[in-house]
Amino acid sequence: MRIATWNVNSLKARMPRVEEWLAYAEPDVVCLQETKLADSAFPGLAFGALGYEAAHHGEGRWNGVAILSRVGLDDVTDGFDDDGEPDPEARLLWATCGGVRLASVYVPNGRALEHEQYDYKLSWLERLRANLSRVHDPAASLLIGGDFNIAPTDDDVWDPARFVGATHTSDAERAALAALLDWGLADTFRGYHSEPGLFSWWDYRAGNFHKRQGMRIDLLLATAPLADSVTFALIDRQARKGKLPSDHAPVLIDIDIDPS
């Protein structure tokens, strides 16, 4: 079973690249982020023609998450499963695909350490962690794929010195991510590839992609039953090349389980 995550930075702008990528990467399940679409504008029929069921949780101009699956798509819910106020932004979507409960997440960027969006980012991550403790079991199959807007370690940043005092590498953000891992999730890509300098996002500006100046912020986190069954992991740099790319590359893993 091949599971991928990809921040497409506008599905409307990216649809030709997404269709091309589905055809050659042949994922079974895809978590998409930053669709930037209202639900009414989501191209579900186009995905259906390619053999994928699809669910979308959008708000329009910003954010928006989706799940595509060719191994079944059931029990779709959006947002947090708790007693709190609904998240005002469309950043979380759940579904069961091929017997795996999974989420597509678009963690808030944070903007700057002193910005209120940074506090939103930290509280958003804590709320996700609390949701795991409340509803889920780390001994069961669970996957959370998405743009976490956090580089887990300095090995995941092209120049850590440049991010001192900025978001994505701060101690508090890394602690919030570590709390998710401590609950019982593993960074599956990192479990398969240990070397530094493997990135999933590169700023559009200044030829950063071609200078290999990026960060690894797109993660596929999974509980042990899935993480222990990973047979392949890849960041598809090919999808970041060429005409009208997203600024993120897809990340994918193969898991040796039978979809059920």
Added chain:
DNA sequence: ATGGTCGCGCAGCGA
């Protein structure tokens, strides 16, 4: 060169 590019939507913000 002390910026650089996208997407949205039509100015300037967010990433």
